[in-house]
Amino acid sequence: MNKNVKKVVLAYSGGLDTSIILKWLQTTYGAEVVTFTADLGQGEELEPARKKAQLLGIKDENIFIEDLREEFVRDYVFPMFRANAVYEGQYLLGTSIARPLIAKKQIEIAEKVDADAVSHGATGKGNDQVRFELGYYALKPDITIIAPWREWDLRSREQLIAFAEQHQIPIAKDKRGEAPFSVDANLLHASSEGKVLEDPAQEVPDYVYSRTVDPEAAPNQPTYITIDFEKGDAVAIDGMKMSPATLLAKLNELGRANGIGRLDLVENRFVGMKSRGMYETPGGTILLVAHRGIEQITLDRGAAHLKDELMPKYAELIYNGFWFSPEREMLQAAIDQSQRYVTGQVRLKLYKGNVILVGRDSEYSLYDQDLVTFEEGAVAYDHRDAAGFIKLNALRLRTLGQRRKKLGL
Secondary structure (H helix, E strand, O other), rough: OOOOOOEEEEEEOOOHHHHHHHHHHHHHOEEEEEEEEEOOOOOOOOOOOHHHHHHHOHHHHHEEHHHOHHHHHHHHHHHHHHHOOOEOOOOOOOOOOHHHHHOOOOOHHHHOOOOOEOOOOOOOOHHHHHHHHHHHHHHOOOOEEOHHHOOOOOOOOHHHHHHHHHOOOOOHHHHHHOOOOOOEEEOOOEEEEEEOOOOOOOOOHHHOOOOOOOHHOOOOEEEEHHHHHHOOOOEEEOOEOOHHHHHHHHHHHHHHHHHEEEEEEEOOOOOOOEEEEEOHHHHHHHHHHHHHHHHHHHOOHHHHHHHHHHHHHHHHHHHHHOOOHHHHHHHHHHHHOOOOOOOEEEEEEEEEEEEEEEEOOOOOOOOOOOHHHHOOOOOOOOOOOHHHHHHHHHHHHHHHHHHHHOOOO
């Protein structure tokens, strides 16, 4: 514990936990606290966070609330989707991709107000503490980091509430008991973990879902949409141009109505344990199918297959908090290079939890109908050429077979 801290920038949601952290920083460190609240499209009104900070004695000039939705989607979500990044085959990294932007803004504010420390509300068991702190250190190597959950002796919900009552911190009625589960949300997804979700053998209760209708209750008629891409990024829905955040929000609406994007996952955390979480990523699920669809006709086989080989490493780097690492930036450069001609339109059918690709078109398409047709007329391909191609590729297999035969193996 560095008692020399004079001013600290806190990632502040306005909720009970970060409000307790705010007061704890004041009482334990005697430090001036600056609060930073990021609007990443979590769907909550953020002005109450300002009022809560004011109530706890924070000066107006030390309260920062920033709308980061466009920057979040443009500079973080879209670059990630160019890679088709999926962690452990299923997770679309909704929480992971938000952390580097929050860390970046915290450091910017720390430099602006001449703070000597930053703080976050991530617990000592999760991935977020790693993601935040790797970001802090990458952007400001000499920064002091205060992680209250690793320092204080408040070990239970009862102790937290007692601390809040002692310091006149308002407590919502539903916070006086154990929360049934914890939620993290932004424009890309909502995730729920803990309590009622901790037993992976039990089905997720219906009341946990907040961003999607039950697929069984979704409309009986499919919804058809088109998505336009330019250099790997979605730019329009049904021909209407939209900003990145507006476009993702629209896809979320479409996904929600059709029950798309639910995921019940037991994942491997970076800190070493397995964790069960429920994720809802309606717009992102649609976007992934659409992006892979336009790549099908615009990417060369070699580039496409190399991208698929690189993707798990890229996704793991984001999951583990290495967004600002040189290896992630190297991979991003290769991925962005591959997207030069990923431009065109895909047509999708949304139906009861499913995203079905039904058409794709591009002026840069590598698909040649004359070449692949079973009908006569293709002049660029001679069937007889395949014989030599097959024999050359079979040479080593025939050699191995001859050795087995010779040795009676």
